[in-house]
Amino acid sequence: MDAKEHHACLNCGTELSSSYCPNCGQKASIHRYSIKHLIAHDFVHGVFHFDKGFLYTLKELFTRTGHSVREFIQGKRSKNFNIFTFLVLILTASHFLGAYNSFELSELYDNENSKSFMTTYQNFSSENPRLVAFMLIPIYALCSFLIFRRSKQNFTEHIVLNAFKASGEFIIGLTFTTLAIFYQSKEVLITALGIVSLLNFLYTVWFYRQYFSVFGYTKGKLIFRSILCAIAPQFVGGIIGGVIGIVTAAVK
Numbered sequence: 001m002d003a004k005e006h007h008a009c010l011n012c013g014t015e016l017s018s019s020y021c022p023n024c025g026q027k028a029s030i031h032r033y034s035i036k037h038l039i040a041h042d043f044v045h046g047v048f049h050f051d052k053g054f055l056y057t058l059k060e061l062f063t064r065t066g067h068s069v070r071e072f073i074q075g076k077r078s079k080n081f082n083i084f085t086f087l088v089l090i091l092t093a094s095h096f097l098g099a100y101n102s103f104e105l106s107e108l109y110d111n112e113n114s115k116s117f118m119t120t121y122q123n124f125s126s127e128n129p130r131l132v133a134f135m136l137i138p139i140y141a142l143c144s145f146l147i148f149r150r151s152k153q154n155f156t157e158h159i160v161l162n163a164f165k166a167s168g169e170f171i172i173g174l175t176f177t178t179l180a181i182f183y184q185s186k187e188v189l190i191t192a193l194g195i196v197s198l199l200n201f202l203y204t205v206w207f208y209r210q211y212f213s214v215f216g217y218t219k220g221k222l223i224f225r226s227i228l229c230a231i232a233p234q235f236v237g238g239i240i241g242g243v244i245g246i247v248t249a250a251v252k
Contacts, residue, residue: 066210
């Protein structure tokens with residue numbers, strides 16, 4: 001998809017007379033997200049370059065998360081840290097902290113099948129944190145694409161918005177990883193895991209509710225769809241995880 005030229009800057013509203021905004025420096029030509037643009041520009045640039053705005057993006061994710069991400073996708077991009085760089089940094093921090101964490105998630109379960117599955121999952125995710133993250137995001141995107149299809153956001157835009165959402169969730173998850181370094185009590189960690197899981201659920205509902213609040217949904221339908229969108233990936237992920245567990249057990 002070709003880039004569109006705009007008469008006013010999508011980031012700050014200044015009237016444009018050249019290829020760049022004279023006020024904030026953003027390009028006058030902004031692409032709508034597509035697979036080509038996502039891979040050729042955002043992904044490659046995000047992995048190999050560091051942009052300004054890390055703290056700004058972090059603040060926005062926990063103050064006006066859905067609104068700021070929607071504005072980013074609609075063209076207000078100059079202040080934000082590149083989402084793929086941001087996500088990689090969060091995953092790197094999680095992997096670094098995980099190296100100091102000797103606690104096994106399987107220890108929180110009494111059922112042997114659950115223990116075996118969690119051991120397999122933890123080993124795989126600790127060895128391939130980026131792969132796991134980039135496998136989860138398309139699942140999130142598929143669910144939000146179907147549940148909020150009335151918004152007319154294309155699938156690639158759903159990938160981008162869910163990459164932001166996943167970043168917020170991983171940051172919340174870091175609290176459990178950090179706590180597990182200092183506490184080995186099963187009771188404490190079960191409680192902590194429950195709290196972190198609840199916070200992630202509430203964050204997800206809040207994110208979707210804010211993001212899709214301008215697309216004509218009634219308040220009740222918006223909340224219902226946001227809750228549904230927070231729950232649906234768990235079922236899809238559970239099915240995929242179950243298949244992986246069965247295949248792994250069969251191979252062994």
